[in-house]
Amino acid sequence: xxxxRNITILKWFNFFTDFKLYAPVAIIYFSxxxxxxxxxxSIFSIAMISSALFEIPTGVFSDRIGRRKTVIWGAAAAVMxxxxxxxxxxxxxxxxxxxxxxxxxxxYSGNNDALLHDTLxxxxxxxxxxxxxxxxxxxxxxxxxxxAILGGLLATWSVPLIMWLSVIPQICCFLIAFKLIEPNVLx
Numbered sequence: 001x002x003x004x005r006n007i008t009i010l011k012w013f014n015f016f017t018d019f020k021l022y023a024p025v026a027i028i029y030f031s032x033x034x035x036x037x038x039x040x041x042s043i044f045s046i047a048m049i050s051s052a053l054f055e056i057p058t059g060v061f062s063d064r065i066g067r068r069k070t071v072i073w074g075a076a077a078a079v080m081x082x083x084x085x086x087x088x089x090x091x092x093x094x095x096x097x098x099x100x101x102x103x104x105x106x107x108y109s110g111n112n113d114a115l116l117h118d119t120l121x122x123x124x125x126x127x128x129x130x131x132x133x134x135x136x137x138x139x140x141x142x143x144x145x146x147x148a149i150l151g152g153l154l155a156t157w158s159v160p161l162i163m164w165l166s167v168i169p170q171i172c173c174f175l176i177a178f179k180l181i182e183p184n185v186l187x
Contacts, residue, residue: 050102074107
């Protein structure tokens with residue numbers, strides 16, 4: 001296997017992971033749903049705290065069942081958080097979404113970089129890890145920039161629409177994750 005297939009897939013996966021149309025208006029939406037700026041901000045805190053809590057279990061999970069399956073589980077959690085955020089309606093619904101976001105982040109944390117490393121190691125191209133990591137990771141920034149502009153423009157029509165449209169890229173991630181190939185690297 002050439003590493004290019006997984007690297008290309010990871011680039012697109014990273015793009016869709018951070019293609020969040022709601023990003024420029026998230027705090028406005030969360031505050032509107034919860035009725036409080038403090039409760040709206042707590043949604044971000046819940047996501048970060050849950051990410052930290054899930055970090056070790058998902059790392060063990062990644063080592064036991066493989067990098068590809070871990071990406072798939074992370075993408076499934078991402079679809080769930082995007083759906084819960086889009087449903088909104090209450091603090092509880094948003095908080096459940098934030099827990100799923102934290103779970104998704106922890107599935108990706110370290111695992112996706114390890115997948116890239118293992119992919120390159122399989123073809124004995126580990127020396128190019130930094131170069132490929134930079135290219136793959138840059139897609140996060142490209143996605144954020146494009147989605148911030150589009151999300152800002154779409155916010156003039158409907159913030160709930162932005163939230164529902166933000167589910168689509170996470171579904172794309174879920175589908176893309178199945179195209180990854182588990183690297184065959186002896187540990």
